[in-house]
Amino acid sequence: MLRTRSAVALFAGALLGAVLTVTNLAQATVAPQAKPSTTADHSKFKELQKQFKTGPEVTKACLVCHTEAAKQVHRTKHWTWEFINTEKNQKLGKKNVLNNFCISIPQNQQYCTNCHVGYGWKDKNFDFTSEENVDCLVCHDTTLTYVKQPGMAGHVVGEEMEFPKGSGKILKPINLSKIAQGVGKSSRETCGNCHFFGGGGDGVKHGDLDSSLFAPEKDVDVHMAVDGLNFNCGTCHQTSSHDVPGSRYTPTAKDKGGAQIRGKSEGENPATCVACHDTKPHKAEKSKHAARLNVHAEKLACQTCHIPAFARGGVATKMSWDWSTAGQMDAEGKPIVKKDDHGNTLYESRKGDFVVAENVKPEYYWFNGGITYTLLGDKIEKGDKPVGINKIEGSATDGKSMIWPFKVSRGKQPYDPENHTLITPHTTGPKSGGGYWTNYDWDRAARQGMADAGAPFSGKIDFVSTEMYWPIAHMVAPKDKSVGCAECHAKDGRLAGIKGIYIPGRDANPLIDKAAWLLALLTLLGVLGHAAIRIFASKKH
Amino acid sequence: MVERVYIFKRFERFWHWAQAALIMFLLLTGFEIHGTYSNFGFERAVEFHTIAAWSLVGLWTFAVFWHLTTGEWKQYIPTTQRVTEMVRFYAFGIFKGEAHPFKQTVLSKHNPLQRLAYLGVLLVMNPLIWTSGWFLLFYGSWASWGFPNLSLELVATAHVIGAFMILLFLIVHVYLTTTGHTPLAHIKAMITGWEEKH
Numbered sequence: 001m002l003r004t005r006s007a008v009a010l011f012a013g014a015l016l017g018a019v020l021t022v023t024n025l026a027q028a029t030v031a032p033q034a035k036p037s038t039t040a041d042h043s044k045f046k047e048l049q050k051q052f053k054t055g056p057e058v059t060k061a062c063l064v065c066h067t068e069a070a071k072q073v074h075r076t077k078h079w080t081w082e083f084i085n086t087e088k089n090q091k092l093g094k095k096n097v098l099n100n101f102c103i104s105i106p107q108n109q110q111y112c113t114n115c116h117v118g119y120g121w122k123d124k125n126f127d128f129t130s131e132e133n134v135d136c137l138v139c140h141d142t143t144l145t146y147v148k149q150p151g152m153a154g155h156v157v158g159e160e161m162e163f164p165k166g167s168g169k170i171l172k173p174i175n176l177s178k179i180a181q182g183v184g185k186s187s188r189e190t191c192g193n194c195h196f197f198g199g200g201g202d203g204v205k206h207g208d209l210d211s212s213l214f215a216p217e218k219d220v221d222v223h224m225a226v227d228g229l230n231f232n233c234g235t236c237h238q239t240s241s242h243d244v245p246g247s248r249y250t251p252t253a254k255d256k257g258g259a260q261i262r263g264k265s266e267g268e269n270p271a272t273c274v275a276c277h278d279t280k281p282h283k284a285e286k287s288k289h290a291a292r293l294n295v296h297a298e299k300l301a302c303q304t305c306h307i308p309a310f311a312r313g314g315v316a317t318k319m320s321w322d323w324s325t326a327g328q329m330d331a332e333g334k335p336i337v338k339k340d341d342h343g344n345t346l347y348e349s350r351k352g353d354f355v356v357a358e359n360v361k362p363e364y365y366w367f368n369g370g371i372t373y374t375l376l377g378d379k380i381e382k383g384d385k386p387v388g389i390n391k392i393e394g395s396a397t398d399g400k401s402m403i404w405p406f407k408v409s410r411g412k413q414p415y416d417p418e419n420h421t422l423i424t425p426h427t428t429g430p431k432s433g434g435g436y437w438t439n440y441d442w443d444r445a446a447r448q449g450m451a452d453a454g455a456p457f458s459g460k461i462d463f464v465s466t467e468m469y470w471p472i473a474h475m476v477a478p479k480d481k482s483v484g485c486a487e488c489h490a491k492d493g494r495l496a497g498i499k500g501i502y503i504p505g506r507d508a509n510p511l512i513d514k515a516a517w518l519l520a521l522l523t524l525l526g527v528l529g530h531a532a533i534r535i536f537a538s539k540k541h
Numbered sequence: 542m543v544e545r546v547y548i549f550k551r552f553e554r555f556w557h558w559a560q561a562a563l564i565m566f567l568l569l570t571g572f573e574i575h576g577t578y579s580n581f582g583f584e585r586a587v588e589f590h591t592i593a594a595w596s597l598v599g600l601w602t603f604a605v606f607w608h609l610t611t612g613e614w615k616q617y618i619p620t621t622q623r624v625t626e627m628v629r630f631y632a633f634g635i636f637k638g639e640a641h642p643f644k645q646t647v648l649s650k651h652n653p654l655q656r657l658a659y660l661g662v663l664l665v666m667n668p669l670i671w672t673s674g675w676f677l678l679f680y681g682s683w684a685s686w687g688f689p690n691l692s693l694e695l696v697a698t699a700h701v702i703g704a705f706m707i708l709l710f711l712i713v714h715v716y717l718t719t720t721g722h723t724p725l726a727h728i729k730a731m732i733t734g735w736e737e738k739h
Contacts, residue, residue: 291680291682292681489574502693504576504697505574506576508576519709520709520712523713527713530716531719534636537638
């Protein structure tokens with residue numbers, strides 16, 4: 001193979017030589033090889049030169065050299081799916097929070113833990129101290145062939161097997177030794193395989209994270225553009241000791257730290273815009289309004305102007321999920337699936353009605369990074385206002401807030417009208433398991449889901465409107481595509497609902513305006529009247 | 542042969558008309574920024590307003606220099622003499638075809654009412670519009686100037702009040718140009734510099 005390549009190169013070189021000068025020929029044939037980014041070639045490691053049948057076998061081999069790696073991973077949210085928000089005194093993390101998409105995890109672990117960085121989390125007895133159950137490959141695969149099979153609690157198929165058992169479906173194995181020998185840094189692909197598909201499908205949950213970011217154009221994401229800066233996730237989410245910075249539970253709403261300097265930025269979030277661009281990012285040589293825009297940057301998150309819309313890469317995001325309409329069947333009693341022209345599901349008997357959208361203008365709110373979740377067991381009231389699955393905090397005056405763009409996912413989901421709590425239904429799994437997606441039986445799904453969660457259930461089910469706030473931080477557009485002045489400096493602009501600041505073009509003192517225009521009108525009438533009398537009087541003379 | 546007096550010097554006439562054009566353009570772009578109507582679009586309106594404002598600053602620098610060096614600033618010294626006569630003229634006399642009670646001369650080209658009006662411009666309107674406008678031009682520097690908590694609403698509202706005063710002034714000022722011996726006599730004088738004596 002190598003020989004053929006050099007032969008081709010020589011041939012090409014000879015061809016070029018016919019037209020180019022000798023110097024150019026020399027350059028063309030002796031092109032320097034790209035430096036490898038690592039000092040270790042894992043394919044040369046004895047530990048990895050064998051057939052692996054399971055994921056944990058590979059992990060054990062990794063740990064021979066990377067002795068502390070599993071312990072590091074054990075401390076992360078990626079492993080625990082738990083996060084303690086000390087400020088709000090709430091136990092959060094994927095394991096504990098609810099959302100208004102698939103609602104919650106504990107009842108549906110075998111499926112959801114497909115995105116856990118571990119092997120075998122199928123129920124609450126999972127051993128979180130097990131080192132061999134850490135999944136190294138899901139983040140470090142470079143071959144793009146590593147696949148975790150849904151329904152197998154995060155396990156991979158190392159040998160040919162029938163799954164589900166008795167179904168007659170045979171799953172082909174993946175080549176674990178090839179994958180293990182090829183390990184490297186995490187990539188857009190490894191991160192994206194879970195994070196681009198949050199909420200159970202491409203782009204469903206976040207709106208600013210979807211498969212278009214695997215290889216975006218500049219217009220979709222100016223940093224990740226393959227024809228531009230070509231960032232991967234880790235370029236901003238700069239990770240050390242397996243701690244990936246950037247949190248959805250305690251986001252950095254206002255980064256006062258400025259650009260990060262080596263030795264001076266310990267413990268600061270490196271994933272903010274400010275971490276690179278500083279707090280006065282607009283430069284006079286590049287923008288005619290630099291000073292003015294830098295003042296804007298004191299109140300507006302960079303994202304507010306620089307992400308004009310989310311879901312810009314051609315993948316629709318789910319804006320609303322109404323569980324209350326689930327369960328309708330066609331004339332023959334069979335489940336229904338309705339799709340739009342682009343293949344997006346609009347109704348599914350298993351799930352209810354969806355609203356999907358592309359190129360969505362965000363909603364804007366003051367945000368200081370404070371988020372409180374409505375957790376299972378928290379009392380809720382069904383009223384005129386939707387229940388906030390999470391509630392964001394912020395104001396014009398607290399000194400910590402910026403105006404941020406949000407995706408707000410809205411919907412209706414089951415709740416217990418007697419206990420006044422949300423319900424975590426069991427959805428996934430085989431028919432015998434009682435999941436809603438196979439049985440279409442809310443009572444059974446709720447009863448079982450609540451029992452699994454150890455939460456009381458009155459037996460009554462109603463549906464309540466909910467909303468959930470997702471700060472938008474990805475899909476930064478090129479600067480010429482950022483939000484223009486007039487989109488906010490207008491009466492019904494993007495910031496129409498933002499209180500506590502004066503926006504020229506949007507705001508005016510109505511009393512002064514009215515009085516002054518009246519006065520101007522009276523003055524005009526006055527001089528016109530004066531003129532009329534003059535004309536009339538001159539004719540009389 | 543009608544007697545003519547050379548009242549308005551060449552620079553003075555240039556100053557007047559350039560300033561008139563700038564002020565009207567500032568009113569147009571300003572009210573667009575204020576959100577009253579839409580023409581250039583907010584961003585360009587701000588840019589044009591800024592350019593016009595700086596042009597006016599430049600023009601004023603020359604005008605102030607000219608007034609000081611020529612002594613013409615004395616024309617603006619206010620007087621209360623014969624104000625009542627002036628008011629009576631505009632309220633009644635003008636309708637009866639009476640002669641204007643004020644005779645323009647090179648040394649005194651503004652009538653007493655005019656002098657009072659310009660005093661108001663100098664003491665109220667200009668400080669209001671220029672101070673607030675200067676702050677708005679340097680919106681990014683308030684903190685470094687020592688006004689970190691200055692309210693944009695306050696400054697913007699002051700600027701808007703100033704703008705309305707200018708609008709009112711403009712309406713009356715333009716109308717009063719028609720009160721010469723012919724409706725266009727004053728305007729002609731402001732163009733040619735020569736005022737006919739009647």
